[in-house]
Amino acid sequence: MKALRNFIDKQKPHFEKGGKFQKFNSAFDSVETLFYVPDKVTKAGSHFRDAIDMKRTMIVVFIALIPALLFGMWNIGYQHFLSMGEAPDFWTMFFYGFWKVLPIIVVTYGVGLGLEIVFAQIRNHEVNEGFFVSGLLIPMIVPPETPLWQIAVAVAFAVIFGKEVFGGSGMNIVNPALTARAFLFFAYPSDMSGEKVWISEMADTYSGATPLGNALVGNFDNMPSQWEMFMGLLPGSIGETSTLMILIGALILLVTGIGNWRIMLSVFAGGYVMGLLFNLWGLNDYMNMDPLNHLLLGGFAFGAVFMATDPVTAAQTNKGMYIYGFLVGVIAILIRVFNPAYPEGVMLSILLMNVFAPLIDHYVIESNIKKRLKRLKIALKN
Amino acid sequence: MSAEVKEKEPLFSPKNLKLIKTPINLSNPITVQVLGICSALAVTAKLMPAIVLSISVVVVMAASNVVVSLLRNGIPPRIRIIVQLVVIASMVILVDQVLKAFVYDVSKQLSVFVGLIITNCIIMGRLEAFAMSNKPWPAFLDGIGNALGYGIILIIVAFFRELLGSGTLLDIQVIPDGFYEFGYKNNGLMILPPMALITVGVIIWVQRFYTRDLIEKN
Numbered sequence: 207m208k209a210l211r212n213f214i215d216k217q218k219p220h221f222e223k224g225g226k227f228q229k230f231n232s233a234f235d236s237v238e239t240l241f242y243v244p245d246k247v248t249k250a251g252s253h254f255r256d257a258i259d260m261k262r263t264m265i266v267v268f269i270a271l272i273p274a275l276l277f278g279m280w281n282i283g284y285q286h287f288l289s290m291g292e293a294p295d296f297w298t299m300f301f302y303g304f305w306k307v308l309p310i311i312v313v314t315y316g317v318g319l320g321l322e323i324v325f326a327q328i329r330n331h332e333v334n335e336g337f338f339v340s341g342l343l344i345p346m347i348v349p350p351e352t353p354l355w356q357i358a359v360a361v362a363f364a365v366i367f368g369k370e371v372f373g374g375s376g377m378n379i380v381n382p383a384l385t386a387r388a389f390l391f392f393a394y395p396s397d398m399s400g401e402k403v404w405i406s407e408m409a410d411t412y413s414g415a416t417p418l419g420n421a422l423v424g425n426f427d428n429m430p431s432q433w434e435m436f437m438g439l440l441p442g443s444i445g446e447t448s449t450l451m452i453l454i455g456a457l458i459l460l461v462t463g464i465g466n467w468r469i470m471l472s473v474f475a476g477g478y479v480m481g482l483l484f485n486l487w488g489l490n491d492y493m494n495m496d497p498l499n500h501l502l503l504g505g506f507a508f509g510a511v512f513m514a515t516d517p518v519t520a521a522q523t524n525k526g527m528y529i530y531g532f533l534v535g536v537i538a539i540l541i542r543v544f545n546p547a548y549p550e551g552v553m554l555s556i557l558l559m560n561v562f563a564p565l566i567d568h569y570v571i572e573s574n575i576k577k578r579l580k581r582l583k584i585a586l587k588n
Numbered sequence: 589m590s591a592e593v594k595e596k597e598p599l600f601s602p603k604n605l606k607l608i609k610t611p612i613n614l615s616n617p618i619t620v621q622v623l624g625i626c627s628a629l630a631v632t633a634k635l636m637p638a639i640v641l642s643i644s645v646v647v648v649m650a651a652s653n654v655v656v657s658l659l660r661n662g663i664p665p666r667i668r669i670i671v672q673l674v675v676i677a678s679m680v681i682l683v684d685q686v687l688k689a690f691v692y693d694v695s696k697q698l699s700v701f702v703g704l705i706i707t708n709c710i711i712m713g714r715l716e717a718f719a720m721s722n723k724p725w726p727a728f729l730d731g732i733g734n735a736l737g738y739g740i741i742l743i744i745v746a747f748f749r750e751l752l753g754s755g756t757l758l759d760i761q762v763i764p765d766g767f768y769e770f771g772y773k774n775n776g777l778m779i780l781p782p783m784a785l786i787t788v789g790v791i792i793w794v795q796r797f798y799t800r801d802l803i804e805k806n
Contacts, residue, residue, distance in 0.1 A: 353771055367786060371793070393777035 214238050232326040236333035264338040266464050270455035271342050271512065277451040278444040279303035282350045282406055285441050289408045303350070306406055307444055310345040313354045317361045318344075325370045336375025336382070336518075337365065343383035343512060346445025347505065347553075348390060349403040356394050360386040380560040381519045387553050399549065404441035414441050418504045418542065418549040421492050435502035446508040449501075456511040465515045468527040473510035476535020477501050484543060492543050500539050509538070509552035519560040526563070526570040534559045599725070607726055608733035613799065617710040617734050618741040619792045620802060624710045628742055629784040631701050635758050638746030640687065640694045642739025644702060646732060648679045649711050653731030655679075656719040663720075672715045673706065680705045710738055745787045753778030 214237075220227045221234040239261055283299030318337045326333045344361060368385030369378045391398045401415040408414045417440060420428055430440060438448025446452075459465025481497025488494050500506060514520060514534050521530035534555050541551025548554065617623045631637045652675045656663075663671050684702045687695035695702065705711065714734050719727040750756055752775045755763040763772070777783050796802045 355771070356773075359775075371789070389777060392780060393775045394773055395776055397773070 210241060214241070232331065232333045233323050236323075236335075239332075260335045261338075263464055264335045266462050267339045267459065267512070268342060270458040270465075271339075271346065271445070273454045274445040274448060274451040274508070275307070275342070275346060276300075277438060277448045278346060278446075279307050281438060281440075281447055282306050282444065284439065285405045285414075286407055289405050289414065306350050307345060309354055310348065310352065310357055310444075311342065313357050314344045314361050315341045317358045318365050321362060321365045321370070325374065329374075331374065334375040336369065340364070340383045340386075344386045347383065347387050347443050347508070349398065350406040350444055351403055352390070352397060356390060356397060357386075360389045360393070363389045376518055378518060379564075380557050381513055381516050384513055384553050384557050384560075388557060391553070404443075416440065416442050416504065416549065421495065422542070422546065422549045424491060426491050426495075429499075432496075432498065432502060435499065440503075443505060446505040449507045452507045452511050459511065459515070465511065466517070466520070466527060468524060469515045469520055469531040470510055472528045472531030473514050473535045474501055476532035477506055477510075477539050478535070479532075480536045480539040484539070500542070504542070504550045505552045506535075506538060509556055510535070513552075513556050514559075519563060521563040521566050521570075523567050523570040526566045529566050529570070530559055530563055533562075604726060604729050607729040608736070611730070611733040611737040612740060613737075613795070614802070616737040616741065616795070617713075618738055618788060619795050621710075621713075623713060624708050624738055625785075625788070627701055627704060627708060628738075628745060628788060629781045631698060632742055632746040632749050632784050632787075633753065633779050634697070635743070635746045635750045636694055637697045637701075638742045639739075640691060641698055641701060641705075642735070642742050644680075644683045644687065645705060645708065645711075645738055646735040647683055648676065648705055649714065649735040650728055650731040651679045652676045652711065653714060653719040653727040654724050656715050657722060657724040657727035660720050668716075668720065669712075672712065676711055676715070677706050710734055741788065741791060744791060745784055748787055749778045749783060753783075 217234070218238075221231045227234070280296070280300045280303055282303030283301070284303075286302060287294055287299060315337075318341050319333075322333055322337050325331075341361075344357070344364070348357065364382045364386035368380055368382040369375060372378050397403055399419075401419065402408070403414075404416055405414040415425075417429055417435070420426070434440065436449045438450065440447050456465060456470060460467055460470075477500055478497045481495070481500045484493040484495075485497065510531075514531060521527050534552075537555035537558060538552040541548055541554055545551065611617060615621065618625065618628055627641065631641050652672075655675050656672055659671070659675075680703060683705070684695070687698070687702060714730060718730045722730070747757070750758075751762060755761060755768075755774050
């Protein structure tokens with residue numbers, strides 16, 4: 207570690223003002239603060255001292271994503287060989303998936319960080335940590351065979367129009383990772399939905415439809431057992447299939463206090479309640495599906511744990527978080543069951559509620575002010 | 589009297605030319621005043637309808653500006669909006685009939701949007717703000733200028749939307765087949781209306797990058 211510190215200190219003058227690489231100062235700074243707590247000190251005003259800053263927060267989320275990512279890699283291999291009717295050993299499957307996912311991750315980080323550095327330089331900002339997690343989220347919510355150039359275009363779109371036009375990380379209205387996913391979904395629908403995209407290099411005779419895709423067309427014969435849904439042995443986007451791995455990630459987020467339990471809880475509650483309501487209604491087989499299945503299938507758990515809880519785009523007030531989360535869950539299931547074009551509604555429902563989150567916060571605060579004014583009036587009267 | 593005025597002010601004096609130039613850039617109806625957005629979203633999926641609509645708007649706007657400017661002293665202020673609407677509506681009907689007669693296919697694609705030129709806020713706005721209080725010649729130039737400012741943005745947006753969304757320009761394939769064989773796909777999002785809004789946003793961004801005066805100070 208000492209050698210690293212020395213190395214960084216030695217390189218520092220080159221990147222500071224007047225040095226030969228001063229154009230890359232923001233890039234250098236981002237690397238330095240990744241390894242060490244920044245040595246910059248605020249000079250005025252009162253402030254808290256806390257060991258955790260944005261970079262540390264992001265690293266925890268990153269770690270929480272790892273179980274689902276590793277499982278996703280293995281699952282790609284598993285699904286591929288299953289469709290071929292083969293059953294090789296664990297490592298063959300894992301590395302098959304690993305080599306599928308790695309290029310996607312590399313492209314995402316390359317394009318995303320490249321753009322971040324360009325914008326940071328133009329604006330004289332530091333490179334923001336914001337993309338650190340988005341760059342891992344994006345590969346986890348796309349089908350395994352997504353062409354790399356599409357990923358690059360989508361990441362560029364998400365970084366520029368999802369984030370930088372609003373002023374960079376922390377100022378964005380919608381979640382950048384979901385912006386990338388939504389871009390892909392609408393721009394290249396043939397690579398993003400249907401039966402062909404979820405299993406890489408699938409055998410031709412095999413049906414690669416996801417359970418949600420089957421359910422939407424009224425085919426309930428191949429519905430997997432709840433155990434399979436929970437474990438995630440299903441075709442799907444790279445990191446979303448295994449509810450178990452996502453719950454491990456959720457546990458990490460909750461124990462460290464980084465993820466918000468109110469939002470997670472209310473998203474699941476919203477989804478479950480909506481599923482129950484559909485059961486009461488019960489017009490067709492899809493409405494009669496066990497509400498628990500809704501929570502286990504597709505990207506619901508992933509969205510609830512990693513996407514809806516994004517602290518920038520979610521509601522900020524405690525009461526607002528419950529409303530926000532609940533509506534995310536409700537709308538996700540609504541879209542799934544009702545909209546014949548979209549088998550999965552979590553992405554759209556989170557994006558929609560991202561837009562509404564400030565409004566929810568506004569009314570929560572207004573109602574609180576009104577309540578307190580009323581209390582004050584009564585107190586003054588007595 | 590009129591000869592005197594002409595001596596003082598030639599037809600294309602700098603002041604008159606300014607009437608055409610400023611709406612194209614500095615006070616562009618779409619990117620600066622943000623008017624007429626709805627038709628900009630609706631007809632820009634392909635280049636051809638956008639060009640035809642732009643030309644129609646130029647004609648309607650120039651003609652109705654001149655007519656209203658001629659009538660300006662005879663219009664009672666209380667019913668001026670109705671009079672203006674009647675003038676615009678008759679111009680739009682003329683244009684619509686001409687389109688139906690000569691470019692029927694495009695007119696079918698534009699469908700309701702030719703009729704909706706009537707409600708285009710740019711035209712009403714210019715009639716109210718300029719033609720009602722200026723002579724016919726400046727009013728004519730102002731109409732041309734504003735309609736061109738509108739049309740240019742429409743055509744730029746349509747150019748990018750058709751190129752990226754369908755791989756064609758004026759329905760002629762531009763992106764070579766080799767690209768498609770290599771795995772390139774048309775971007776379906778560009779065909780959808782939201783992308784028109786984002787494209788307009790990008791144009792505003794670029795314009796403000798070059799003309800810094802447009803950036804609001806706050």
